[in-house]
Amino acid sequence: MKVIKTIDSLRRDLQLRKADGHSVGFVPTMGALHEGHLSLIHQARDNHEVVVVSVFVNPLQFGEGEDFESYPRDIERDQQLCEEAGVDILFYPSVEEMYPREASVEIRVVQGVDVLCGESRPGHFDGVVTVVLKLLHMVEPNAAYFGQKDAQQVAVIKQMVQTLSMSVQIIACPTVREEDGLAKSSRNVNLNTRERELAPALYSTLIKAGELAKSGSSRTELMEYVAKNLDQLELGTIDYVDVLTYPELVASEQLSGTVIIAVAYQFSRARLIDHILVEL
Amino acid sequence: MKVIKTIDSLRRDLQLRKADGHSVGFVPTMGALHEGHLSLIHQARDNHEVVVVSVFVNPLQFGEGEDFESYPRDIERDQQLCEEAGVDILFYPSVEEMYPREASVEIRVVQGVDVLCGESRPGHFDGVVTVVLKLLHMVEPNAAYFGQKDAQQVAVIKQMVQTLSMSVQIIACPTVREEDGLAKSSRNVNLNTRERELAPALYSTLIKAGELAKSGSSRTELMEYVAKNLDQLELGTIDYVDVLTYPELVASEQLSGTVIIAVAYQFSRARLIDHILVEL
Numbered sequence: 001m002k003v004i005k006t007i008d009s010l011r012r013d014l015q016l017r018k019a020d021g022h023s024v025g026f027v028p029t030m031g032a033l034h035e036g037h038l039s040l041i042h043q044a045r046d047n048h049e050v051v052v053v054s055v056f057v058n059p060l061q062f063g064e065g066e067d068f069e070s071y072p073r074d075i076e077r078d079q080q081l082c083e084e085a086g087v088d089i090l091f092y093p094s095v096e097e098m099y100p101r102e103a104s105v106e107i108r109v110v111q112g113v114d115v116l117c118g119e120s121r122p123g124h125f126d127g128v129v130t131v132v133l134k135l136l137h138m139v140e141p142n143a144a145y146f147g148q149k150d151a152q153q154v155a156v157i158k159q160m161v162q163t164l165s166m167s168v169q170i171i172a173c174p175t176v177r178e179e180d181g182l183a184k185s186s187r188n189v190n191l192n193t194r195e196r197e198l199a200p201a202l203y204s205t206l207i208k209a210g211e212l213a214k215s216g217s218s219r220t221e222l223m224e225y226v227a228k229n230l231d232q233l234e235l236g237t238i239d240y241v242d243v244l245t246y247p248e249l250v251a252s253e254q255l256s257g258t259v260i261i262a263v264a265y266q267f268s269r270a271r272l273i274d275h276i277l278v279e280l
Numbered sequence: 281m282k283v284i285k286t287i288d289s290l291r292r293d294l295q296l297r298k299a300d301g302h303s304v305g306f307v308p309t310m311g312a313l314h315e316g317h318l319s320l321i322h323q324a325r326d327n328h329e330v331v332v333v334s335v336f337v338n339p340l341q342f343g344e345g346e347d348f349e350s351y352p353r354d355i356e357r358d359q360q361l362c363e364e365a366g367v368d369i370l371f372y373p374s375v376e377e378m379y380p381r382e383a384s385v386e387i388r389v390v391q392g393v394d395v396l397c398g399e400s401r402p403g404h405f406d407g408v409v410t411v412v413l414k415l416l417h418m419v420e421p422n423a424a425y426f427g428q429k430d431a432q433q434v435a436v437i438k439q440m441v442q443t444l445s446m447s448v449q450i451i452a453c454p455t456v457r458e459e460d461g462l463a464k465s466s467r468n469v470n471l472n473t474r475e476r477e478l479a480p481a482l483y484s485t486l487i488k489a490g491e492l493a494k495s496g497s498s499r500t501e502l503m504e505y506v507a508k509n510l511d512q513l514e515l516g517t518i519d520y521v522d523v524l525t526y527p528e529l530v531a532s533e534q535l536s537g538t539v540i541i542a543v544a545y546q547f548s549r550a551r552l553i554d555h556i557l558v559e560l
Contacts (some may be wrong), residue, residue, distance in 0.1 A: 104389065104436070104439035104443045111382065111385075140447070159384035164413060165378075165417045167420070
């Protein structure tokens with residue numbers, strides 16, 4: 001595995017491999033890799049001759065008071081995990097390499113950002129699409145892999161690719177879960193014993209709501225059902241419950257096509273998100 | 281020459297040619313092709329195995345009250361000129377093909393737009409970079425060719441390519457001029473005889489200002505020199521005279537590096553722009 005830190009050498013290396021007709025799969029990450037990331041890497045490994053993983057903690061997507069400085073960084077461990085997973089190129093640029101000068105253009109997400117996690121994180125998705133667009137321009141992969149767990153991020157990126165007429169395929173990989181259904185997250189370690197016992201209720205409630213959606217419940221009924229069930233946990237507070245079209249993330253009482261039922265729940269020391277997609 | 285109207289068939293066609301290792305030169309235009317465009321096409325023809333020309337009158341870059349509806353369109357003639365110039369693919373999409381749905385992201389130019397032509401055309405360059413970014417994503421050329429005559433457009437596009445880490449080479453081709461120095465423009469036909477006689481003064485004044493710049497004149501001195509000389513024409517009015525860094529388009533009394541001296545002059549029925557670049 002090559003560890004590459006500059007855009008120029010990344011391009012030079014990839015150019016040679018592409019000239020041989022090799023297909024490139026790209027997994028952009030912020031590092032601190034866990035099983036979720038590894039499942040993306042494995043899928044890219046299955047589909048492409050060349051797998052590129054980027055590790056870059058993107059300052060643009062952190063708001064004021066958010067945890068840019070304290071965001072976990074462990075490049076040695078990331079490097080080892082990538083090597084074991086058969087990655088070809090680990091791209092690990094500095095902030096100066098990614099943003100060498102003031103931006104001459106700014107990208108603003110204007111659809112699907114005033115809902116779900118976007119509501120409490122203004123500008124967050126502008127930072128996400130900016131870094132993803134730049135990384136896609138650097139790697140020019142055939143496909144890029146994202147975790148479906150970050151459903152809104154995947155939606156926003158898919159919509160950007162469409163709006164900007166990009167040819168790259170955006171592949172969303174399924175959420176990796178514990179045996180009891182809890183979505184894997186680095187934040188799960190911050191649950192206490194009682195919270196950890198009850199946390200799978202997030203997912204099981206979403207599954208039941210999905211069944212109700214299929215049997216004709218309205219948006220309001222579904223939101224009330226999920227809220228009522230999660231209120232019964234009596235452990236923390238609901239940050240949001242929402243039911244939207246996917247990937248447009250538009251509220252519509254008439255449910256049809258692909259619909260996301262999404263929840264964010266604040267436990268004592270961990271805010272967890274989860275969702276399901278339902279085909280109606 | 282192939283005339284292609286959809287993005288899908290453009291991509292399919294180009295994919296085959298690129299798989300053969302062919303280099304692609306791209307000339308984006310709004311049609312109504314003239315000698316300036318042809319010089320871009322000839323340069324692309326010299327440098328690449330495949331030449332793609334797009335003809336698309338981009339509604340996004342026309343402001344309210346501007347001439348989107350009346351902008352000259354003559355696709356038969358454009359097609360014939362492209363064919364004669366040895367173009368391989370003429371890409372001629374509809375507005376619906378280019379903008380099939382509401383944009384999920386918006387691109388805003390934040391550097392170099394509150395000066396020169398940008399000052400009187402708010403949003404114009406946002407529309408320009410949006411369509412150019414989309415076209416570059418569709419064609420994925422090795423190089424794209426623009427007329428240096430539209431100096432601010434070239435500057436904004438070069439800066440966008442840098443900010444967004446794109447690999448495409450942006451090539452600015454020299455302004456094509458009449459024998460007496462007047463920059464070729466489809467608007468020159470709207471000059472009356474007396475105006476046509478005096479119009480070359482725009483360029484000759486810029487040339488003299490360039491010499492003054494090289495011998496140490498300040499920004500203010502250069503602007504005053506150009507304004508005084510053009511005022512003596514007594515034919516119309518100066519829209520702007522400016523001296524800026526290039527391609528950043530920043531005003532600085534200390535002149536160094538590449539500097540643009542630019543002018544827009546309103547004759548009775550034609551507004552002409554011209555400029556020179558000086559290396560200091």
